Amino acid sequence: MPDIVRNGVTIDDNFAEAFPMSGTGILITAPNAKWARQAGLTMTGFATSVIGCGCEAGIDREVPPQETPDGRPGVRVLLFAMSSKDAEKQLVNRLGQCVLTCPGSAVYSTVAGEFEIKVGDAVRQFGDKWQMSKVVDGRRYWRVPVMDGEFFCEGKVGLTKKSVGGGNLLIMGADWDKTMHATEAAVSAIDGVADAIAPFPGGIVRSGSKVGSQYKGMSASTNDAYCPTLRGVTKSALDADIGCVLEIVIDGLTDNAVREAMRAGLRAIIEMGPEQGARRVGAGNYGGKLGPFHYHLKDLLP
Amino acid sequence: MKPFTFTLRQEPPQRVDLSALAPDRLAGKSVAQIEEIEIGVTRVSTKVGDLFKISAGDLKSVRYEGGSSRFDLLGAKLLPGFEIHVEGDVGAQCGRLAKGGKITVAGSAGPHAAAGNLGADIEIKGDAGDFLAGPLAGELAGMAGGRIIVRGKAGARAGDRLRRGIIVIEGDAAEDLGARVIAGTIFCLGESKGRVGYLNKRGSIVLARGGCFGSTYVDCGAHQLTFARLLARSLKDHSAPAAALLSRKLRRYGGDTAVYGKGEILTPD
Numbered sequence: 001m002p003d004i005v006r007n008g009v010t011i012d013d014n015f016a017e018a019f020p021m022s023g024t025g026i027l028i029t030a031p032n033a034k035w036a037r038q039a040g041l042t043m044t045g046f047a048t049s050v051i052g053c054g055c056e057a058g059i060d061r062e063v064p065p066q067e068t069p070d071g072r073p074g075v076r077v078l079l080f081a082m083s084s085k086d087a088e089k090q091l092v093n094r095l096g097q098c099v100l101t102c103p104g105s106a107v108y109s110t111v112a113g114e115f116e117i118k119v120g121d122a123v124r125q126f127g128d129k130w131q132m133s134k135v136v137d138g139r140r141y142w143r144v145p146v147m148d149g150e151f152f153c154e155g156k157v158g159l160t161k162k163s164v165g166g167g168n169l170l171i172m173g174a175d176w177d178k179t180m181h182a183t184e185a186a187v188s189a190i191d192g193v194a195d196a197i198a199p200f201p202g203g204i205v206r207s208g209s210k211v212g213s214q215y216k217g218m219s220a221s222t223n224d225a226y227c228p229t230l231r232g233v234t235k236s237a238l239d240a241d242i243g244c245v246l247e248i249v250i251d252g253l254t255d256n257a258v259r260e261a262m263r264a265g266l267r268a269i270i271e272m273g274p275e276q277g278a279r280r281v282g283a284g285n286y287g288g289k290l291g292p293f294h295y296h297l298k299d300l301l302p
Numbered sequence: 303m304k305p306f307t308f309t310l311r312q313e314p315p316q317r318v319d320l321s322a323l324a325p326d327r328l329a330g331k332s333v334a335q336i337e338e339i340e341i342g343v344t345r346v347s348t349k350v351g352d353l354f355k356i357s358a359g360d361l362k363s364v365r366y367e368g369g370s371s372r373f374d375l376l377g378a379k380l381l382p383g384f385e386i387h388v389e390g391d392v393g394a395q396c397g398r399l400a401k402g403g404k405i406t407v408a409g410s411a412g413p414h415a416a417a418g419n420l421g422a423d424i425e426i427k428g429d430a431g432d433f434l435a436g437p438l439a440g441e442l443a444g445m446a447g448g449r450i451i452v453r454g455k456a457g458a459r460a461g462d463r464l465r466r467g468i469i470v471i472e473g474d475a476a477e478d479l480g481a482r483v484i485a486g487t488i489f490c491l492g493e494s495k496g497r498v499g500y501l502n503k504r505g506s507i508v509l510a511r512g513g514c515f516g517s518t519y520v521d522c523g524a525h526q527l528t529f530a531r532l533l534a535r536s537l538k539d540h541s542a543p544a545a546a547l548l549s550r551k552l553r554r555y556g557g558d559t560a561v562y563g564k565g566e567i568l569t570p571d
Contacts, residue, residue, distance in 0.1 A: 029528075069532050069535065070528055070531040070532045070535070071531055071535065072528075072531070106528045129564070130564065132485075132504055132506070132564065132566075133485065134487065134506075134529055134533070135447070135466055135467070136468075136532060136533055136536045137536050138421075141529065141532070143527075143528075143529050149525055149526075149527070149528075150525075150527060150528060150529065152528040152529050152532070
């Protein structure tokens with residue numbers, strides 16, 4: 001394949017293959033930014049991959065007080081799952097265990113979707129009949145008495161089935177430090193893109209997987225073609241100049257959000273150049289037959 | 303576009319039922335046909351043409367030049383997207399069972415304004431009569447949605463059996479404000495007298511001036527409530543004093559414990 005070089009960084013002529021997902025999200029506010037962030041972090045913990053966590057979730061962005069419905073600082077959390085039923089179950093559970101419990105928190109709908117999930121209408125029962133409902137501008141909210149005052153929660157939040165999960169970038173560099181440097185820059189660029197999250201730890205995954213395994217019953221296993229320590233003994237995708245590979249996985253509420261996030265990440269990596277950052281960028285796919293969304297790296301170049 | 307205007311020629315000789323002049327019901331009718339509509343409520347005939355000079359225009363915005371305390375059922379069953387402005391007073395049951403839309407009354411309203419309102423945004427710049435947003439005789443619930451703002455005073459039993467929605471009384475309220483409230487929110491920014499929130503089930507009554515609410519209301523302390531911040535933002539453009547009141551620390555009196563007891567009276571601490 002003829003590769004493309006930009007600012008010394010080789011861009012594979014390859015594409016990321018992504019899948020439709022059910023996406024939802026909430027805006028969490030709190031008396032200060034620290035506790036809004038804490039609620040968001042707790043709720044999105046153990047939500048890296050749908051395979052083992054039931055959903056993929058992350059903080060889309062911090063929302064300043066002037067943009068939130070109650071004038072308090074907030075964070076916008078997005079959550080993706082393979083079905084709307086899974087998304088509902090995960091959101092309601094995480095809301096009940098992680099946000100209801102977080103001091104000072106309040107929850108608002110932030111995704112306009114074709115469907116609605118009853119969240120407040122489920123969590124309200126924690127109020128043991130002391131909860132009160134308020135309809136403001138046509139939207140129902142619940143006031144649930146808790147030990148620090150009231151947990152305020154919107155009755156329903158939106159859910160869309162037009163979300164996309166699995167956009168990705170494979171960042172390859174000479175060593176761990178340089179590769180990480182480029183990958184961190186890409187993650188912070190992706191953070192600036194609305195409606196998209198990178199659900200893995202700090203937005204980065206180091207254990208990319210391939211489909212199948214030599215063991216029976218394991219559906220996925222290490223992506224040996226991209227493991228630098230196996231370069232000589234396996235059918236490797238890596239040349240001699242690559243010592244480390246990191247991956248960013250991106251989920252977005254829309255096809256376009258994923259595309260823009262990948263574009264932003266790619267630009268940050270290319271701008272940094274190979275001296276301090278990555279030598280090569282690739283993308284993961286399954287041959288193009290499994291997922292309906294294909295993001296070709298050559299179309300996303302700055 | 304030019305509003306559809308009814309200009310009052312003379313004070314009505316009898317009470318008139320204006321529910322037949324709901325904008326959606328006028329659609330497709332000619333001015334001559336509208337003038338023939340019977341709006342009298344006695345055996346003596348009173349037609350639209352006897353009372354009003356009609357100037358056709360966009361029915362989305364209906365305007366009455368001149369009002370009367372005999373204008374009953376103005377804006378009844380109003381639908382979302384329609385707007386009525388009255389340059390004068392209206393009679394009983396203004397905005398009755400309105401599903402949506404907007405009604406502005408430059409003068410005062412008679413009894414049972416916003417009775418059974420389901421979603422309309424009503425503003426009365428003068429005073430409102432008794433049973434503001436209350437049920438008619440035999441009805442189990444009063445207003446069930448929407449918002450009514452009274453810039454002046456309200457009569458007795460304002461918010462009686464309120465089911466849902468927001469009532470703002472910027473002036474004083476007469477006896478028994480918020481009696482038998484089921485749910486919803488009532489503001490009174492002036493004086494309120496008599497039994498406030500008598501048999502309130504789970505409604506919120508926000509009073510600018512506190513007082514003694516009787517032994518069935520129990521002090522629950524002063525708090526900064528998140529819901530009040532949201533409601534204040536929603537009301538800011540419609541009633542600045544109500545929004546300002548909500549931004550303060552509010553003392554919560556839980557009650558009425560003579561009944562269900564899940565409601566509250568909120569007053570500034």
